Amino acid sequence: MPSSPRETENDLPPVSADELLARFIFQSNHIRGDHSVKQNAFIPYPKPNLSVTRHLGLAETEVWEIGREMAESRPATLHGRADVHASTITTQSLKIVPTATPRNHANITGWPPDKPSQKIIAQEIAAAAQFISLP
Amino acid sequence: MILEMTASALLSLCAVPTCASSETAQYLAAQFGEGRRHLRKSYYLGLGMSRASEELLGLSQECSGDNWDGYGAARITEQTYLQACAFLDALPLGTPAPSVGAEPDGHLTLEWHQSARRTLSVSVSPEGDLHYAALLGPSKAYGTEAFLGEVPQTILDLIHRVAPESRRTGALIAA
Numbered sequence: 001m002p003s004s005p006r007e008t009e010n011d012l013p014p015v016s017a018d019e020l021l022a023r024f025i026f027q028s029n030h031i032r033g034d035h036s037v038k039q040n041a042f043i044p045y046p047k048p049n050l051s052v053t054r055h056l057g058l059a060e061t062e063v064w065e066i067g068r069e070m071a072e073s074r075p076a077t078l079h080g081r082a083d084v085h086a087s088t089i090t091t092q093s094l095k096i097v098p099t100a101t102p103r104n105h106a107n108i109t110g111w112p113p114d115k116p117s118q119k120i121i122a123q124e125i126a127a128a129a130q131f132i133s134l135p
Numbered sequence: 136m137i138l139e140m141t142a143s144a145l146l147s148l149c150a151v152p153t154c155a156s157s158e159t160a161q162y163l164a165a166q167f168g169e170g171r172r173h174l175r176k177s178y179y180l181g182l183g184m185s186r187a188s189e190e191l192l193g194l195s196q197e198c199s200g201d202n203w204d205g206y207g208a209a210r211i212t213e214q215t216y217l218q219a220c221a222f223l224d225a226l227p228l229g230t231p232a233p234s235v236g237a238e239p240d241g242h243l244t245l246e247w248h249q250s251a252r253r254t255l256s257v258s259v260s261p262e263g264d265l266h267y268a269a270l271l272g273p274s275k276a277y278g279t280e281a282f283l284g285e286v287p288q289t290i291l292d293l294i295h296r297v298a299p300e301s302r303r304t305g306a307l308i309a310a
Contacts, residue, residue: 024205026204026205026206027203027204027205027208027237029194029197029235029236029237030204030236032234032248036251038236038244038246038256039256039268040236040237040238040239040244040256043238043239043240044239045206045207045208045209045238045239045240046207046208046209046239046240047207051206070205071205074202074205076202076204076205114279115240115242115258115266115279116266116267116268116277116278116279117277119256119258119266119267119268119277120268120270120275120277122268123254123256123268123269123270123275124270124275126251127251127252127254127270128251
């Protein structure tokens with residue numbers, strides 16, 4: 001039986017400006033009482049990049065499915081997700097690098113090394129993000 | 136010798152660093168600190184600082200193990216908690232209470248937030264570095280200040296810009 005071809009980074013569709021990216025929230029303190037997202041949720045650590053899930057080609061239920069899988073694997077409690085448009089990221093001179101695994105995953109790279117610069121960028125992203133509670 | 140501490144002195148807007156050396160000076164510093172702690176218990180003057188202190192303790196305990204955010208976060212150490220408490224305690228009376236938070240690198244945050252583009256976040260590191268970032272309408276401010284027992288003027292100014300009522304409350308208390 002022939003094996004199905006594996007998708008490589010080069011095969012992945014490029015990220016368009018209007019594409020939505022989800023950052024799953026596993027810490028309740030990263031959400032304010034008014035359901036806005038704190039900058040804390042977008043600080044890159046321990047790697048110098050930020051892990052997000054592309055909405056591309058996924059139904060709403062499939063996006064949540066990925067979040068639940070992530071929560072189970074950690075383990076952690078999934079509280080919701082913060083959605084941002086790709087243009088919000090690239091406006092901050094960051095790059096969005098899709099990866100073959102896990103499904104629809106991408107890394108936000110190009111962060112400055114110093115903490116204050118990371119914080120101000122995280123604030124700009126948080127200001128534009130929309131929090132969606134876990135249904 | 137009778138030492139009198141007036142309400143206006145107690146309600147002074149700035150914390151007094153405890154670098155006193157003489158017995159009298161040390162006594163005054165201790166009385167001053169006690170007076171501040173007493174006034175902090177008043178919700179109006181403390182503006183919720185007691186609640187913020189309690190939240191800081193609860194959050195530090197909640198995030199005392201690694202990977203508390205599900206992405207590999209570093210734990211909040213006792214040293215970071217103590218630095219954040221000292222910073223909170225050093226805020227001038229009349230300052231609105233911040234909301235507290237934790238960052239994945241193990242820093243604690245104190246946030247003054249009015250809206251998406253009128254917000255200030257101060258990260259407290261275990262070494263006592265204060266990394267701040269503020270969005271103020273179309274402008275922004277960010278940088279690092281050392282915490283040496285007093286709240287840096289740069290950060291106080293940003294608090295006043297995000298929450299202008301704090302300046303008025305401070306002026307009323309001073310009067």
